[in-house]
Amino acid sequence: MTPDPSSNSVDDPLFDSGHHIFANKDLLKIGHVPEADRIVGRDDEISKLAKRLNGAVHGYSPENVMIYGKTGTGKSLVSRHVSQRAQNAADGDVDIGTAYLDCAEDNTETQAISSLAAKLNDESVTGITVPHTGLSTSKYYKLLWETLDAQFDSIIIILDEIDLMNDDSVLMKLSRAEEAGKIDCSVGIIAISNKIQYVDNLNERVKSSFQHKELFFKPYDANQLREIMFNREDAFHDDVLSDDVIPLSAAFAAQEHGDARKAIDILRHAGEVAYEDGADQVTEHHVRQAQQHAEKDRFRELVSGAPTQAKAALLALTELSVNSNDEAFLTSRVYDRYELICEHLDMDVLSVRRFRDILKEQAFLGVVEIEKINKGSAGGIHLQNRLIEDPQVVRETILEDSRLQDWARE
């Protein structure tokens, strides 16, 4: 944290906040939508998508589009970009609205519709207030139709990560609203998924109402990744990046199946590491460190963000791992230890059934690994639970939680 003596614009050295490394850190933010000339290698996709949405610009119905592609291939980016441009390009007397919805966050029908209504509603125009929760689903739909009618001629709705949505009916009702005469506003839906089979698994009724064209996004190759990062080089001051930084970050990210998000993350992290080191250049060394950091951070966040009961369960598993030579333990054994911990800490003891689900959630998050084994006539089917990361590290992270700290003294 040594202040850089050469930095000129800063009065108080305590707050020089990385200026000697970053010139404009916003360029490295995840949701950042770059200008058209900074989007790399997606020209084809952009013009195809624009063609589909063209109707909206002139006041008639746009087509629905289903976009497939792996994470970090620019699906959200291109969708946002094109819908933004459609909004700007609209004919003088056409009012276009756009809404972006992350289905990972709002993954139920009600949540999705309520968020959409809240996002699109401009209270000063419509005079409608949209409560966050509390209404029935149908009331939220009604509110949404009202806001749409009051404000727009056409609307483009982006449903990101739609495969995480628990209920397909959103898709159906949104796409049907116009033809069913519920609203007088053209609706175009851009649904984004990283699972190719998404549409196949849809219910027939939904499929028939959600008429759509499909668009596939290929992963970025190493060259494109490099170009993407060079385009955001302005985030750093001149001469701060040493020559090998971007190629190396690109190489790391290319290994992860061409994920641009990861690439930019690594680059930003490397800058932060360099800043903390008090270095005045970002070097290959910082990139490597950033790469390792990213892995550990992700894991710590998972564990420290877990609910208390889940932490207690993990704690039980770490206790067993630390105090024995085995690595994997039967659920019943982990549960016994968990009971002890709960009693000692004066916590509620959950049922075995719920406990199993908690472990399963942790397995889904990649903290625990579960293997099914069969002991035959000696006792049928069991699950074996094993920590993926070093038990000591998990233990330390869990014990940072004030509610569980008492345990450390035993």
Add this chain to the structure above:
DNA sequence: CCTCCACTGGAATGTGAGGCGT
């Protein structure tokens, strides 16, 4: 090839927080 064990996991059901309109 059949049995048998002790856990697994689906389904139904309950509870309480948070929030609405009347």
Add this chain to the structure above:
DNA sequence: ACGCCTCACATTCCAGTGGAGG
């Protein structure tokens, strides 16, 4: 003040599971 809504989390019940060992 009240009824009504959703949703997350939890419990209870029980049919199903599938390989070691007879």
